[in-house]
Amino acid sequence: MPLALLLSVAGCSRASGEASSDGALTLLNVSYDPTRGLYEDLNAAFAKRWADTHGQRVSIQQSHGGSGKQARSVIEGLRADVVTLALAYDVDMLHEKARLVPADWQARLPHDSAPYTSTIVFVVRQGNPKAIRDWDDLVREDVTVITPNPKTSGGARWNYLAAWGQALRREGGSEARAQAYMEKLFRNVPVLDSGARGATTTFAERGLGDVLLAWENEAFLLTREVEEARFEVVMPSVSILAEPPVAVVDHNVDRKGTRAAAEAYLAYLYSEEGQEIAARHHFRPRSETVAAKHAARFPALKRLTLAEVAGDWRRAQATHFADGGVFDRIYAPRAD
Amino acid sequence: MSRSSRHRVLPGFRLSLGFSWFSLGLIVLIPLTSLFLRTFSLSWEEFWGTVTTPRALAAYRLSFGASLAAALANVVFGLLVAWVLVRYRFPGRDVLESLVDLPFALPTAVAGLTLTTLFSAKGWYGQHLEALGIKVAYTSVGVAIALTFIGLPFVVRTVQPVLEEIDVDVEEAAATLGASPWQTFRRVLLPALFPALLSGFTLAFARALGEYGSVVFISGNMPLRTEIVPLLIITRLEQYDYAGATAIAIVMLGSSFSLLLAVNLLHRWSQRRLEARPGA
Numbered sequence: 001m002p003l004a005l006l007l008s009v010a011g012c013s014r015a016s017g018e019a020s021s022d023g024a025l026t027l028l029n030v031s032y033d034p035t036r037g038l039y040e041d042l043n044a045a046f047a048k049r050w051a052d053t054h055g056q057r058v059s060i061q062q063s064h065g066g067s068g069k070q071a072r073s074v075i076e077g078l079r080a081d082v083v084t085l086a087l088a089y090d091v092d093m094l095h096e097k098a099r100l101v102p103a104d105w106q107a108r109l110p111h112d113s114a115p116y117t118s119t120i121v122f123v124v125r126q127g128n129p130k131a132i133r134d135w136d137d138l139v140r141e142d143v144t145v146i147t148p149n150p151k152t153s154g155g156a157r158w159n160y161l162a163a164w165g166q167a168l169r170r171e172g173g174s175e176a177r178a179q180a181y182m183e184k185l186f187r188n189v190p191v192l193d194s195g196a197r198g199a200t201t202t203f204a205e206r207g208l209g210d211v212l213l214a215w216e217n218e219a220f221l222l223t224r225e226v227e228e229a230r231f232e233v234v235m236p237s238v239s240i241l242a243e244p245p246v247a248v249v250d251h252n253v254d255r256k257g258t259r260a261a262a263e264a265y266l267a268y269l270y271s272e273e274g275q276e277i278a279a280r281h282h283f284r285p286r287s288e289t290v291a292a293k294h295a296a297r298f299p300a301l302k303r304l305t306l307a308e309v310a311g312d313w314r315r316a317q318a319t320h321f322a323d324g325g326v327f328d329r330i331y332a333p334r335a336d
Numbered sequence: 337m338s339r340s341s342r343h344r345v346l347p348g349f350r351l352s353l354g355f356s357w358f359s360l361g362l363i364v365l366i367p368l369t370s371l372f373l374r375t376f377s378l379s380w381e382e383f384w385g386t387v388t389t390p391r392a393l394a395a396y397r398l399s400f401g402a403s404l405a406a407a408l409a410n411v412v413f414g415l416l417v418a419w420v421l422v423r424y425r426f427p428g429r430d431v432l433e434s435l436v437d438l439p440f441a442l443p444t445a446v447a448g449l450t451l452t453t454l455f456s457a458k459g460w461y462g463q464h465l466e467a468l469g470i471k472v473a474y475t476s477v478g479v480a481i482a483l484t485f486i487g488l489p490f491v492v493r494t495v496q497p498v499l500e501e502i503d504v505d506v507e508e509a510a511a512t513l514g515a516s517p518w519q520t521f522r523r524v525l526l527p528a529l530f531p532a533l534l535s536g537f538t539l540a541f542a543r544a545l546g547e548y549g550s551v552v553f554i555s556g557n558m559p560l561r562t563e564i565v566p567l568l569i570i571t572r573l574e575q576y577d578y579a580g581a582t583a584i585a586i587v588m589l590g591s592s593f594s595l596l597l598a599v600n601l602l603h604r605w606s607q608r609r610l611e612a613r614p615g616a
Contacts, residue, residue, distance in 0.1 A: 066574075068573075068574040068575075068576075069573075069574070072573060072576070093576050096576075097576060149557055149571075151571045151574055151575070152557075152567075152570060152571055152574045153574075190474060190556065190558075191474050191556035191557070191558070192556065192557040192558055192559075193557065194552050194557060194567070194570070198552075198553070201449075205453065206452065206456040206457070206458060206459070206473075207456070207457070207458045208456065208457065317575070321575065322575065323386075323389070323575075323577075323580075328391070328559075331391070331558075331559035331560055332390070333390050333560060
């Protein structure tokens with residue numbers, strides 16, 4: 001197994017550091033697992049642009065891990081200049097638990113502060129031996145599904161809500177019947193990894209499961225770049241509009257004096273150049289021109305919004321993932 | 337060492353004791369106290385509700401059960417390894433000696449990943465076990481194996497020095513008096529080794545209870561079936577439920593502390609009995 005994968009699974013993150021002996025500026029971007037490659041490219045490109053326009057060297061440190069764990073580190077004092085996380089709920093907590101960002105943080109950047117979007121798709125083994133086409137196939141008795149634990153993984157919460165949303169829509173909006181679908185689905189899940197990368201390892205390296213629920217960018221990374229011959233992506237007819245948000249951490253940039261660079265960095269994500277890089281990493285760009293250019297990368301599918309599926313994150317959390325929520329009821333002790 | 341002992345290389349008793357309390361207080365007691373303080377935001381009913389959910393109960397059962405099984409397995413294997421290392425000289429002994437400590441040094445997540453790879457249905461061990469109908473990865477058996485792996489050095493390293501102290505003469509004497517090997521082991525060696533085995537068992541058990549890294553990979557983390565207590569704590573933290581997380585942590589801490597205390601008392605009692613034995 002490649003070392004990089006090992007390290008990412010172990011949830012390792014590079015340490016922060018803002019010391020600048022030569023006038024160079026250091027920013028720390030605290031992010032989640034699947035954005036590692038994306039930000040490697042974005043950081044290099046932004047540093048070049050910042051040097052061209054401001055004549056100053058900027059180096060951006062990256063920290064990756066589970067989205068919730070990353071948010072907690074920032075709450076507990078990791079001096080992130082910006083956070084680029086998997087769900088808005090985690091950024092909300094930066095406000096609620098530690099007042100590191102204002103309550104209206106999401107309104108400060110276009111598109112609810114989500115510069116790129118993604119969705120949840122299926123990865124199946126080469127040749128699609130179980131003929132998995134859509135959500136219905138995931139609850140067949142002969143199919144096993146790999147998805148991480150939504151209680152410990154932000155990405156898994158998108159997986160879960162994608163499944164819930166399409167079930168809710170198909171079952172005519174009946175929550176009881178959607179829950180019945182979810183129970184059948186999770187009966188087919190043999191392992192609940194704690195994070196998205198762990199689930200990918202379980203599926204790809206251990207050969208467990210017939211289908212992996214994954215972020216679109218991870219799915220294409222796996223099938224086009226890493227394991228070309230072994231896996232295929234299956235686009236379900238409907239999925240969810242995943243909007244991973246970004247935010248400047250006000251409290252930290254004001255103390256460190258890095259606000260200008262941090263804001264420019266996030267603005268850069270929305271620039272044509274930044275959008276282009278996002279598209280190359282299989283994150284769906286917001287820019288229509290860039291999206292049109294890369295249309296082939298992004299097969300069309302109906303994407304339900306979080307609002308359609310579960311209201312907002314606070315409600316999603318309370319209904320599904322909090323104690324006694326739907327996810328707990330799925331696993332409630334049964335008589336059988 | 338008591339207060340009255342003659343040789344004192346380090347500065348006086350008061351200073352040493354004072355410093356011991358201070359440093360232990362700083363790095364053990366204060367963090368643990370702050371842990372308790374964090375749960376104070378919960379009412380007693382909330383606390384009780386949190387720590388007795390079916391998932392929590394299932395997790396206690398698994399964590400304590402698998403840790404117990406692992407510690408017992410380590411007592412047997414650890415004694416054997418220590419025996420071989422002390423009583424025999426053979427090529428490769430140095431390698432074996434260093435191998436024993438490896439679980440101490442290895443990041444447990446790496447251990448977990450490796451064990452999962454080996455024991456999963458396609459792994460080197462797993463494919464053969466699967467053929468026999470034995471599932472290891474993603475079951476409680478897998479949890480116990482991971483915990484055995486991380487606990488082994490504790491038993492070997494506590495038993496080894498004691499075993500070195502016991503002269504081979506004692507065994508030979510027993511043999512000349514007509515004792516069978518089993519009798520010699522049971523009547524002569526085992527009583528002398530018992531306190532060390534107990535210490536090793538305690539350490540391995542305590543270590544296993546708190547283990548997280550290696551287990552999350554091999555257990556599969558299925559609610560009510562293969563979730564360990566530390567995972568449940570992490571789950572609470574992922575929901576930003578600090579009070580709930582510490583509530584479960586406190587139950588864990590309380591029960592491990594009472595268990596360790598009980599084993600220590602047993603240890604003291606057996607030591608005293610050993611010293612009281614005529615001729616020991």
